[in-house]
Amino acid sequence: MDSFGVFNVSASALSAQRQRMNVIASNLANAHTTRTAEGGPYRRQDVVFTTEPVIAGEAGLDGVKVDSIVRDDSPFTTVYDPGHPDADQDGFVAMPNVNVIEEMVNMMMASRAYEASVTSFNLSKSMYLKTLELGKV
Amino acid sequence: MSDGFSILERVVHQAGVRNGALASNIANVDTPNYKARDVSFGEVLGTEMGLATTDPKHLSGSRSEGAVELRTEDTQPWADGNNVELDQEVAKMTENAMFFQAGVTLLSKKIQMFKNALRTT
Numbered sequence: 001m002d003s004f005g006v007f008n009v010s011a012s013a014l015s016a017q018r019q020r021m022n023v024i025a026s027n028l029a030n031a032h033t034t035r036t037a038e039g040g041p042y043r044r045q046d047v048v049f050t051t052e053p054v055i056a057g058e059a060g061l062d063g064v065k066v067d068s069i070v071r072d073d074s075p076f077t078t079v080y081d082p083g084h085p086d087a088d089q090d091g092f093v094a095m096p097n098v099n100v101i102e103e104m105v106n107m108m109m110a111s112r113a114y115e116a117s118v119t120s121f122n123l124s125k126s127m128y129l130k131t132l133e134l135g136k137v
Numbered sequence: 138m139s140d141g142f143s144i145l146e147r148v149v150h151q152a153g154v155r156n157g158a159l160a161s162n163i164a165n166v167d168t169p170n171y172k173a174r175d176v177s178f179g180e181v182l183g184t185e186m187g188l189a190t191t192d193p194k195h196l197s198g199s200r201s202e203g204a205v206e207l208r209t210e211d212t213q214p215w216a217d218g219n220n221v222e223l224d225q226e227v228a229k230m231t232e233n234a235m236f237f238q239a240g241v242t243l244l245s246k247k248i249q250m251f252k253n254a255l256r257t258t
Contacts, residue, residue: 006157013164049168060207062161064168113166116223120163123234124156130241135248
């Protein structure tokens with residue numbers, strides 16, 4: 001049994017939540033991007049988390065990792081803006097399917113989950129530091 | 138006399154395992170279909186520590202170094218199939234850390250007692 005596996009659990013959560021935060025930041029940054037390399041407006045992305053045992057065969061210690069980054073294929077929002085260079089003949093522009101409010105909520109969730117993992121890391125650390133004091137008189 | 142050591146050792150071990158389970162829960166707070174896990178402390182302490190046998194008819198509890206049983210919580214899951222409640226997990230983890238430190242402090246005191254007994258003024 002690896003006594004320090006629990007630190008890897010918390011660390012995996014920190015890096016997964018940070019990656020999620022990066023994706024959310026991309027979504028927010030591209031909330032009005034109408035031209036992308038693939039053509040068309042920017043498509044919102046989202047992360048999918050999955051559990052990952054930090055030590056093979058060790059039950060009860062499951063970290064987390066980003067399984068994949070998926071594209072959100074929901075329809076684009078259309079905005080009436082005839083002056084826009086990407087407007088169609090009726091004057092409508094297809095805008096990214098990014099909902100800024102939704103992204104902000106997701107960002108807060110990622111931030112809170114990150115904080116919780118930092119708390120969990122610190123609690124484990126204080127426990128192990130305490131054991132190092134064993135026998136010290 | 139040395140009984141205290143093995144009991145405290147077990148307490149510290151259980152708290153360590155529980156800490157791992159709770160840390161996993163917090164790490165997987167946004168993982169779809171993840172189910173929260175915990176160690177049932179009352180049951181563990183009851184069976185693992187072996188309750189006092191004050192009468193010959195009493196059965197001494199099992200003292201085997203058994204693996205700690207993890208159980209999954211069956212609380213109502215969120216829409217994504219995950220049933221971790223972050224605030225509760227953090228609270229449990231804090232409580233567990235206190236329990237762990239209490240065990241370690243007691244172990245420390247016990248060692249200190251032995252050291253004092255061995256000391257030749």
